[in-house]
Amino acid sequence: MTAPNASPVHGRQPLSNLHPVHQHLPRRPSWLCRVCAGTWPCPLARMLLRTEYRANRVNLSVYMAGMLFDATADLMKLNPEPAPDPGELFNRFLAWTGRGPE
Secondary structure: OOHEEEOEEOOOHHHHHHOOOOOOOEOOOOOOOOOOEEEEOOOOHHHHHHHHHOHHHHHHHHHHEEEEHHHHHHHHOOOOOOOOOHHHHHHHHOOHHHOOOO
């Protein structure tokens, strides 16, 4: 019997099976990229997300709104004073989702 985490969820591969270039994912609670240590979503993560959601930018925006919600909670706990700037977080997580490639 295989471990429950070893099977794909919703048709996706386990993260451990992804090629390293596709592992530009957030490290919580800092919300830095696991690969390049830049603020997530880093430029490569944005490109990969645009590619994954190319057929439906609305779904990308909804997904990133959820990430913004989670990141705001984590970052507020890490740095309550001064609190993360809402405008910067909006630009980081959502503003780019409706635009063409950067």
